[in-house]
Amino acid sequence: xxxxxxxxxxxxxxxxxxxxxxxxxxxxxxxxxxxxxxxxxxxxxxxxxxxxxxxxxxxxxxxxxxxxxxxxxxxxxxxxxxxxxxxxxxxxxxxxxxxxxxxxxxxxxxxxxxxxxxxxxxxxxxxxxxxxxxxxxxxxxxxxxxxxxxxxxxxxxxxxxxxxxxxxxxxxxxxxxxxxxxxxxxxxxxxxxxxxxxxxxxxxxxxxxxxxxxxxxxxxxxxxxxxxxxxxxxxxxxxxxxxxxxxxxxxxxxxxxxxxxxxxxxxxxxx
Amino acid sequence: xxxxxxxxxxxxxxxxxxxxxxxxxxxxxxxxxxxxxxxxxxxxxxxxxxxxxxxxxxxxxxxxxxxxxxxxxxxxxxxxxxxxxxxxxxxxxxxxxxxxxxxxxxxxxxxxxxxxxxxxxxxxxxxxxxxxxxxxxxxxxxxxxxxxxxxxxxxxxxxxxxxxxxxxxxxxxxxxxxxxxxxxxxxxxxxxxxxxxxxxxxxxxxxxxxxxxxxxxxxxxxxxxxxxxxxxxxxxxxxxxxxxxxxxxxxxxxxxxxxxxxxxxxxxxxxxxxxxxxxxxxxxxxxxxxxxxxxxxxxxxxxxxxxxxxxxxxxxxxxxxxxxxxxxxxxxxxxxxxxxxxxxxxx
Numbered sequence: 024x025x026x027x028x029x030x031x032x033x034x035x036x037x038x039x040x041x042x043x044x045x046x047x048x049x050x051x052x053x054x055x056x057x058x059x060x061x062x063x064x065x066x067x068x069x070x071x072x073x074x075x076x077x078x079x080x081x082x083x084x085x086x087x088x089x090x091x092x093x094x095x096x097x098x099x100x101x102x103x104x105x106x107x108x109x110x111x112x113x114x115x116x117x118x119x120x121x122x123x124x125x126x127x128x129x130x131x132x133x134x135x136x137x138x139x140x141x142x143x144x145x146x147x148x149x150x151x152x153x154x155x156x157x158x159x160x161x162x163x164x165x166x167x168x169x170x171x172x173x174x175x176x177x178x179x180x181x182x183x184x185x186x187x188x189x190x191x192x193x194x195x196x197x198x199x200x201x202x203x204x205x206x207x208x209x210x211x212x213x214x215x216x217x218x219x220x221x222x223x224x225x226x227x228x229x230x231x232x233x234x235x236x237x238x239x240x241x242x243x244x245x246x247x248x249x250x251x252x253x254x255x256x257x258x259x260x261x262x263x264x265x266x267x268x269x270x271x272x273x274x275x276x277x278x279x280x281x282x283x284x285x286x287x288x289x290x291x292x293x294x
Numbered sequence: 295x296x297x298x299x300x301x302x303x304x305x306x307x308x309x310x311x312x313x314x315x316x317x318x319x320x321x322x323x324x325x326x327x328x329x330x331x332x333x334x335x336x337x338x339x340x341x342x343x344x345x346x347x348x349x350x351x352x353x354x355x356x357x358x359x360x361x362x363x364x365x366x367x368x369x370x371x372x373x374x375x376x377x378x379x380x381x382x383x384x385x386x387x388x389x390x391x392x393x394x395x396x397x398x399x400x401x402x403x404x405x406x407x408x409x410x411x412x413x414x415x416x417x418x419x420x421x422x423x424x425x426x427x428x429x430x431x432x433x434x435x436x437x438x439x440x441x442x443x444x445x446x447x448x449x450x451x452x453x454x455x456x457x458x459x460x461x462x463x464x465x466x467x468x469x470x471x472x473x474x475x476x477x478x479x480x481x482x483x484x485x486x487x488x489x490x491x492x493x494x495x496x497x498x499x500x501x502x503x504x505x506x507x508x509x510x511x512x513x514x515x516x517x518x519x520x521x522x523x524x525x526x527x528x529x530x531x532x533x534x535x536x537x538x539x540x541x542x543x544x545x546x547x548x549x550x551x552x553x554x555x556x557x558x559x560x561x562x563x564x565x566x567x568x569x570x571x572x573x574x575x576x577x578x579x580x581x582x583x584x585x586x587x588x589x590x591x592x593x594x595x596x597x598x599x600x601x602x603x604x605x606x607x608x609x610x611x612x613x614x615x616x617x618x619x620x621x622x623x624x625x626x627x628x629x630x631x632x633x634x635x636x637x638x639x640x641x
Contacts (some may be wrong), residue, residue, distance in 0.1 A: 194348050195381035199367040199395035199446065206369075209394070213385045 046273075052266035071263040080268065083251040087272075090162075090237075090247065091230035094169035095177075098220050098226045099219070101170070102177035106218075107211075109178070110185035121182065124175050124248050132172060133235055139168050140239045160242035168240045176225035184218030185211070228276055248272050296324045298361075301484050305354035307340055307506075314340045315506040318354075322450070322499075323486060324544060326359045326475050329485045330492040332503035333529070338486045339378070341503075342452050345484065359449065374443035375452040382427045382437045388414075388438055390424035395446040399498045405502045408414060413441040416475065433464045440472070444479060451476075456494065469495050474582075479501045494518060502526050524639045527569045534575075534610050536568045537638065546635055548606065549585040557635035564640040572613040574632035577601070584625035585610075590620050 054067045074080050110122060127135065141147055143158040157163040188211060196206040234249030241250075248268060255265030300322040307315040315337045322640050325487035330338040340547075343349040345356065347368030363371065381384070382391050392413055396406045398589040417437035425436065436456055442520060443451055457465045473496050474484045487493055493500050494514040500523075502509040510522045523537055538548025543558035549570045554582050560566060580586055587605035601612040603624060610626060618624060 075506075189379070189381065191379060191381035192383060193366070195375070195377055195383070195442075196379075196394070197348075197444070198346060198373075198375045201394075202367075202501050204368050205398060210383060210385075210400075214383075223311040261416050 036142050049266040049269050052262050053270050055263050071267045074264045074267065079246065080251055081245045083248050084271075086210070086245060087231050087233075087248045090165050090169060091227050091233075094166055094173060094230045094231050095223055095226045097166065098177040098225065100172050102222060103181055104173055106178045106181035106185055109182050112185075121179075123179060135172065136168060136236050136239050137240075139164070139171070143240065156189065158246040159240065162245065164240040165237055165245055168236050169233065173226040173230060176229075177222040180221035180225065181215060184215045197202050203212040220264075223285055224280060227279065231276065231279075232272060297325070299324045299326075299359060300358045300484075301355075303355045304496075305341070305344065305356070307337075307344065307349065308352060313342075313374045313506060315351075318382060318506065318508055320501060320508065322482055323344040324449075324482060325480050327485065327498045328481045328498050329497040330503060331487060331490060331493040331500055331529070332509075333488055334435065335505075336503040337501050337506035338428070338488075339454055342375075342454055342484060345450070346373055347371050350640050365486065365634050366575075372448055373450045373452060374448040375445050376439045376456045377452065380439040382435060382438055382442070384427055386427070387423065388419065388425045388430070390425065391427065391438055392442045392445050394442065395491060399446075403494070406574070410441075413445040413471045417441045418471075431467070432459050436468065438459065441474075444475070444481075447479075448481060448485065450482045453483060454504060455486055455488070457487070457489075465492070465635060471621070472496060488521050492543075494530070499635070502529065504529075520634060523636055524567055527567075527634075527636065532611055532613075533630060534570045534571050534572065536570070536578050536608070538566055538568045538603075538635075540564045540635060544630075546633060549608075551583055553587060553633055554565050554630040555633040555635060556631050557633075560637075567635060567636045567638050569634040570610075570632060571627055572600070572611040573598070574628050575610065575612045575614075576627045577612060577614060577616075577618060578624065578627055580623050581625040581627070584627060587627045588621065589622045589624060592617060 054069065055071075063201075094232050103160055107125075109117065112120070139158065142149060143156050145155050145157040145159075147156065149156060149210060158167070175210070192214075193206060197203075201209060214224060227275045233247055233292075234253060237245055237247045237250055241247075247270075252265050252268050252272070255261045255268065298321045302318060302320045305318040306313075315384075318337075318341070320341075330341060333337050340349060341628065345363075345387055347363075347366065351364065358371070358373070383394065386394070389410055392410045393406050394410060410418075410423070414423060417440055417538065419434060419437050419441065422430070422438075427438070429564070436459075439456065440453075455472060457468050458470060462537055464480070469492060472483070472485075480574050485493075485496065494517070497514055499511060500514055500517045501511050510526045517526065518530055520532075521530060527533045527535055536548045538546055540557075540560040540611050541547050541552065542562055543560075544555055546553050546557070546566070546568060547554045578584075585605055587603040587610065589601060590604045590609070591602040593600045595613075596617050598613040599617055599619060603610045603612060603626065605626075612626070
């Protein structure tokens with residue numbers, strides 16, 4: 024075991040340099056007044072906290088929560104039945120279907136976002152069929168984009184747990200008088216909760232931190248936290264304000280993560 | 295004569311062109327302990343699943359308490375099953391597992407609690423209610439599975455090799471306890487096993503199956519003493535099976551000599567198989583008109599010695615409490631009523 028332990032050192036160094044250190048820098052920056060256009064002496068204060076009274080920031084936080092929750096909810100509504108059908112399918116092509124589900128994830132996400140973008144403009148290839156979606160910059164565009172991006176991440180963990188449920192347990196439930204609906208409610212669903220929790224985490228977190236997706240499909244009209252952070256860093260150069268919002272986002276995610284973990288007591292499905 | 299509870303008639307069942315059950319008819323009476331005995335793949339579990347409602351039949355009828363059973367889904371049948379791997383609900387504790395069926399029936403809370411505690415007492419697991427399933431040993435899980443089934447007071451309990459994964463001592467205890475439970479509850483048990491000793495110990499009736507066909511139905515004593523064919527004789531206990539000729543009623547010829555026997559009803563000079571159980575043969579020094587051979591091997595088995603005697607290329611197994619020397623010339627002695635004659639079947 025000792026020799027194996029050594030193999031983890033590069034990883035620890037890697038994590039230290041690329042995760043721990045940047046996080047520390049961001050934390051420090053949050054309480055400074057560093058400005059890229061006015062690099063003076065680093066002094067600590069709470070000036071950056073002023074951004075929380077800014078309307079654009081408040082709207083972005085609300086948007087992030089709103090869109091990520093709606094997208095996650097829709098992913099669950101579509102994804103659970105799909106995972107259920109897939110897990111119970113006796114088709115010989117089962118593996119093929121699961122693969123088909125994963126394949127889109129292998130292509131570049133930005134590319135997929137831009138594909139939607141093209142379709143959402145009033146003038147698009149869809150005009151050929153007499154359809155003009157004209158969705159760009161709307162809530163619906165963002166939600167459609169998010170659902171299509173993250174649906175596989177909802178389906179796969181749920182499929183994973185459903186697939187593993189011993190068929191004889193379902194027989195036992197029926198044997199004890201439960202019809203299909205009650206068997207689902209009392210046995211199958213409770214046993215799949217860990218997969219649902221994983222799916223929700225895998226969908227909710229990327230949706231909340233989404234940045235490219237609202238930028239392209241929201242066309243500047245709809246901003247999420249990620250877009251605000253980008254603006255502070257890249258456009259106005261207010262590093263302390265950008266860092267503070269990043270920290271806020273991290274706190275939100277960690278809290279949500281801990282909240283979800285309580286449902287998954289076993290913790291076995293977590294990635 | 296008690297009433298017939300389950301009546302299966304002309305059941306046929308195949309999976310993907312493989313015939314699993316072939317034209318099988320069987321009835322089970324109220325308060326009867328029936329064992330389906332056979333090697334794996336003989337269709338006994340499939341038969342149990344048909345009664346439980348987990349498999350359809352291709353042909354045939356099943357009635358339960360006089361009513362057609364086949365159209366009724368598993369969850370509406372007054373039958374409960376103890377599954378082979380117990381199939382306990384991993385997300386529920388012991389109490390909740392046992393209470394599952396009662397909760398489904400919307401029975402008041404106090405009654406459920408009383409019934410569950412009673413069931414726990416019956417399987418000797420008092421105080422285990424709040425344990426997780428994963429914290430239980432195999433034997434305890436098996437008891438929970440039994441409690442979960444009997445708490446619903448079914449008219450018929452199906453048990454699919456429930457003792458298979460238990461160690462010998464525990465298995466013997468559970469055999470006894472199950473039998474006691476069945477008497478106490480007054481319900482019918484259909485018990486599936488491939489263990490002949492288990493079948494003989496527990497059952498009122500043993501059904502011997504092979505390749506989806508019933509070989510013999512009878513009491514343990516009948517099955518053991520009067521096997522109908524080579525398969526049953528060989529599957530139930532150890533036996534010496536010898537081909538012979540039935541000269542006339544009460545006179546059989548095998549191993550080079552004529553023997554008096556108690557069997558009749560065969561044709562004159564019909565080819566038959568003879569069964570002599572190893573414990574029914576007594577060895578003596580060489581005698582006239584007796585099958586005689588040389589001791590080839592002797593193994594100490596605890597209660598008895600297992601002795602192999604070679605008689606002209608044919609091995610005889612003999613169980614005896616007296617040891618003999620390897621190489622000794624011995625004669626085989628048995629009484630007429632210890633010879634059992636069966637119709638001839640090819641080995």
